[in-house]
Amino acid sequence: MTVTGESNHQAGLRLTAVDAELLADSIRSAGLKVTAPRLAVLRALTERPHSNADALFGAVRTELPGTSLQAVYGVLTSFGTAGLVRKIEPAGSPALFERRVGDNHHHIVCTRCDVVHDVDCAVGHAPCLTPADALGFDVRAAEVIYWGLCSSCQAAEHLNTTNP
Template sequence: MSESALPVSPGRALGLSSPSEVADSIRSAALKVTEPRLAVLAALTSTPHVSAEQLFTLVKAQLPSTSLQAVYGVLAAFGNAGLVRKVEPAGSPALFERRVGDNHHHLVCTRCSVVHDVDCAVGSAPCLVPENDSGFAVHAAEVTYWGLCPACQVDLAAL
């Protein structure tokens, strides 16, 4: 997928609509508010399921002096603070999203790689429980559903 064609999935609204709300979110995670952090979190809020490289492209448009390494550093800090979630679909680059803490899952198109959020099938986390937990205290389950998105189904039917 090209960097200019960033898919935006209809995930749950994140409630951050102004720069001050983005800054407050960073502060509430006990992190210092910096321009790169503001730019990365704003981009993640408006464009869910985005790779670090795609984020770099978005952030660099606002902050030309930003480096890819700086974006990775911001993502690591945000991940440690619980502000972002890293999603790693098989065969694709890692994606980052702002929707955290609800143990939701993902639908991934096997043709175009678009990613959509899907709520837990059962409700509350961990949503799925292993038959034998080997003594673990399970607190989350990750599920990825693979298939064809509606647009790709239409495209293939037209062939």
């Protein structure tokens, strides 16, 4: 490959260089050209799943200054189309992205601190995929978001309650 930044190979970044090859392979396998912004976005997304475009932009910037926010959006759009990343849009939040694709896992979101975690579908698999009455719809997907308090926020809430 001829991606700008290849000089990293000489710079002794062996570990991340390996990463870069793996990332590059994913991108190539998806039928996309391998570019520096794409590698940077994919690495950022690997390190912090459930990030929004702006957070990824922030992360990419430090690795690759000069990258534009629009480029990040463009990368995420192409990744999404290619099936490399999944986009989730919890209510009240900008879109979040993750590399875990292909399974139908769901998400649990803290209503207090907005942290997001993956959860597997309840009861082994896909009980939610069959609505009580599909109303004639041809159902292709079911998206479940659980809302609640994460353990740290439970602790914090408890402090508030017991310490008036």
